[in-house]
Amino acid sequence: MAKNKFENMNIVIVGHVDHGKSTIIGRLLADTNSLPEGKLAQVKETCRRNSKPFEFAFLLDALKDEQAQGITIDAARVFFKTPKRKYIIIDAPGHIEFLKNMVTGAARAEAALLVIDAQEGVRENSKRHGYLLAMLGIKQVVVLMNKMDLINYDQVRYEKIAGEYKEFLAKIGVTADSFIPVSGFQGDNIAAASPKMPWYQGMSLLEKLDLLENKQNVKNQAFRMPVQGVYKFTADGDDRRIIAGTIETGKVRVGDNVVFYPSGKKSMVKSIERFNASVTYEDTAGSATGFTLDEQVYITRGELACLNGEPAPVITTKIKGKLFWLGKSDLNTLKKYYIKIGTQKVAAKIEKIITVLDASTLAATNTRKHVQRNEVAEVIFALDNSVAVDTAANLTETSRFVIVDNYEISGGGVVMNTLDDGQYSVSGASVSQTEITWSEHAVKREERAVRFGNKPALIIISGEMGFAKEGLAGYLERGLFLEGRIAYNLEINPAAGKSEPGADREAFLKKLAEQSNILLNAGILVITTIDHCQEQDLKIIKALTGRTVKLVWAGELRDCDGPVDLHLGGDESKEEMYFEIRKMLINSGTVLGPGYN
């Protein structure tokens, strides 16, 4: 019992204008004795005095500024409780506002009640809202066929509408939990079974609510916490920093190894800190929390905290998304927008509009160059910076995004796919293999650099086939060593993939990066050779090492498809080439002066 006291469940109520959403909620409050003493009588009396008919929806307005017996109503949220748990019901008045709430995640609901007026039947918003629920991944949908009193509790009409709506839901891949015939006005099948519909054997709304599943899934998924901010304890002598945010999915415990994306920085959870709450060793989805780290890493708002060993998000600048557009002006491919995913915010352009769909008729076109308000579209976004995302199929919560146009939320949706953006993604697996260490050692990087006379860097010697790269690499190693630098010529067994692009090539580059990382961490100038090094190879190496990489190209023919740091003709003596390389290293600040030029 004590445990349930804290269980909260978010429910969103949607449906076409005037189909009876607020009435149903008002009735639910009244019939579960959730209203403050005398409230119902008071509202009825006010109506009588003003000669207007009483509406259960008025109860919601009347309660807005009130806080009694655990019921409070703010903007559009109604709180009420059953012996099982507390419910937060999100009832939105206007259509556009409702959609905005939905896409911004204010209505991060576990389940939805979708109201259809039995007399009026299925309307375009009945469908649009159903579509949106499906798109945002709200899987539990209870359809309430309201105003049954107006059709004499007719089973045939109920079945006709239910059949029609089921058909629509089937097309968008949703199975409704149940179709409950109700009358919000008369109180049928709301808090108790109605004697007026003996043909209906199912549950009342109240019974159904308590049987809906709450957050179970999200707690068992991979840990995801978008970082909202990093806060310093201010008390004397306390230098801890708290990484704060709301846990979207999964759980985190003291001692867990966290990885922040897109940076790939890692550390261990030292303590979990919650504002005004008791000390804890574990925190789970839905909780606004914070944690301190074992080793300080520099983290800022916008990173996505994940756990090492769990499925990693994808880091990319190109995503395929499905969105619902609410903007005043059309969405087009020329304009710059902002896209917000979790706490990440990045400028974006629509690279391509793939399909545009009417969410109520489901009619689609593939030739449109813009998307109008209330339309659904599949588009490809090109982002200015990398983001860490999940796809809707893998983790709905962290796949959701919002689009901002001129400071206004103008649309939202989910990431369907991430696309190869030509940049090498640092996936969770490769980061852990290569162990990028950002933590501070007892000896600082700068101290090593001063002692050695050089900063760590990876010097790649590449060039035309047949050029004796290994010989030059060895000469460079010896030269740098003799003048007091710490240099090491790292030769990776060239048998696998050294020359040919492809899977083997990638494996070779990964191995090279892994081994270089250890040496680079130790502050060493690492020298290596790669046949015919191309821009993509460099991207992979740079992504995996996160350090300075210098490419020296030797040979008259320079057929590297990207920039090089130094191009040698290949006719020079080794000594001349050595001095050229050394000059490039000094000019770029990799090899430190004074006295070496």
Ligand code: GTP
């Ligand atoms: P918006 O917030 O404007 O989208 O409307 P809503 O869906 O909240 O509808 P609301 O509850 O305000 O009800 C609209 C009208 O329908 C009101 O006049 C209600 O009295 C009436 N109504 C709602 N439920 C029932 C019902 O079960 N039977 C009858 N006869 N009337 C109902």
Ligand code: MG
């Ligand atoms: Mg309403």
